[in-house]
Amino acid sequence: MSAFLSLSGAILKGFVRDRAAVFFAIIFPLMFLVLFGGIFTDRGQSQLDLIQVGDVTLIDQLPAEARAAFEEVFTVEESTDRAAALDEVRQGDADVVVEMRGNELVAHYTRTDQVGAAIVQGTLRSFVDGANVAVSGQPPVFSFSSQAVEDDSLQTIQYVTPGLLGWAVAMSAAFGAAATLNGWRSSKLLRRLQLAPVGTGTLVSARVAVTVGIALAQMAIFLGLGAAAFGLVLTGAWPMAVPLLVVGTLCFMAIGLLSGAVAKTTEGAVNMANFIVLPMAFLSxxxxxxxxxxxxxxxxxxxxxLRHLNDGMTDVMVRGEPWSAALLPMGVLAVFAIVVTALAAKLFRWETT
Structure with a gap:
């Protein structure tokens, strides 16, 4: 136990004194959390910018109730210059231009924003259908209402946080393991430790303990900042995210060990880990x-x-799933960790050749 604590303390001090490691493990991921938090916090339902060219009878003659609903969706600007209005849509300064051609409502949109275009077309079509019903004098047979499956406390930042936390932990665990293994091998420290009265199990467990501790610290900082600054609210069996995160950390430590075992230099090991983790973050x-x-x-x-880590944490932290929702991701991550660790052990060499 004394050797374990001494090694763990030495590894932790090395991490804290390495400013680059602290930056990329803690500060760099937090910058993304602050960025996404600033973008999504307190963002209400954005209205669509609509430019009305000339007289648009359908809009001008909407009943009071329908007009109120219309203004909840669209911010209406009137214009007499059709070409200038179309240029605003083309440049992204407005979402749609509408005009009347006889009894036809014509909407001009841009193909560069396909999601916005679909929303605009569907919304305007519904108002046209409603106007047709009103003109016919026949009451509608069907009505419509919508309800979110989550409660009102759910905010966009809650979906962002698990993914960013998963990426931060994956990056820190993989880079740390890759740099440590290759750095110790290049400096002949591994050989010295092999000759020291310290078992390999003690050395490995100390490295694992420090990496897991850093991951839990990352989690605490992420969740604390998210709750304090951006209104993050955890739901469901969120404590189950802790063991899930631990298993995920071991999985990405294995990836770092594989990179450190294959690469001949510390820079090469870190670059190899980055080559694996960064594309995985975008694809997960x-x-x-x-x-x-x-x-x-x-x-x-x-x-x-990383996809299983992100999905598992999102399920138990945000979607209100029971604790059992984390079991399958934990199993996948554990199997992945075992296989990759075995491969890293097979490829490992005490000396660089």
Whole structure:
């Protein structure tokens, strides 16, 4: 135990004194959290910018109730210059230009924002249908209402935080393991430790303990800052995210060990870990959702360990899923860690050749 504590303290001091390691493990990921938090916090439902060219009878003659609903969706600006209005849409300064051609409402939109264009077309079509019903004098047969499945406390930042936290932990664990292994090997420290009266198990467990401790500190800082500054609210069986994060840390430590075992220099090991982790972050939904990605890309994403870490933490921290929702991701991450660690051990060499 004394050797374990001494080694753990030495490794932790080395981490704290390495400003670059602290920056990339703690400060750099927090910059993304602050960025996304600043973008999404207190952002209400944004209105669509609509430019009305000339007289648009359908809009001008909307009943009071329908007019109120229309103004909740659109910010209306009137214009007599059709060409200038179209240029505003083309340049992204407005969402749609509408004009009347007889009894036809014509909407001009830009193809560069396909999501916004779909919303504009669907919304305007619904108002046209409503106006047709009103003109016919026939009461509507069906009505519509919508309700979110989550409560009102749910904010966009809650979906952003698990993915950013998963990426931060993956990056820190992989880079730390890769740099440590290769650095110790290059400086002959591994050979000295091999000759010292310290077992390999003690050395490995000390490195694991420090890495897991850093990951838990990252989690505490992320969640604390998110709650204090951006209104993050944890739901469901969120404490289950702790063991899930621990297993995920071990998984990405294994990736770092593999990089350190294969590369001949510390810089090469870190670059190899970065080559693995950074694309994985984009393909695993750490920065943006993959719902609109092609099926083949989503299939690849499901093979990546970071995708399972992100999905598991989102389930138990945000979606209100029970603790059992974390079991499958933990199993996948554990199997991945075992396989990659075995491969790293097979490729490991005490000396650089």
């Amino acid at each position: 939904g750490s920065f943006f959702p993959l719902d609109g990605a092609p099926g083949w890309l989503q299939a690849i994403s499901r093979l990546l360990p």
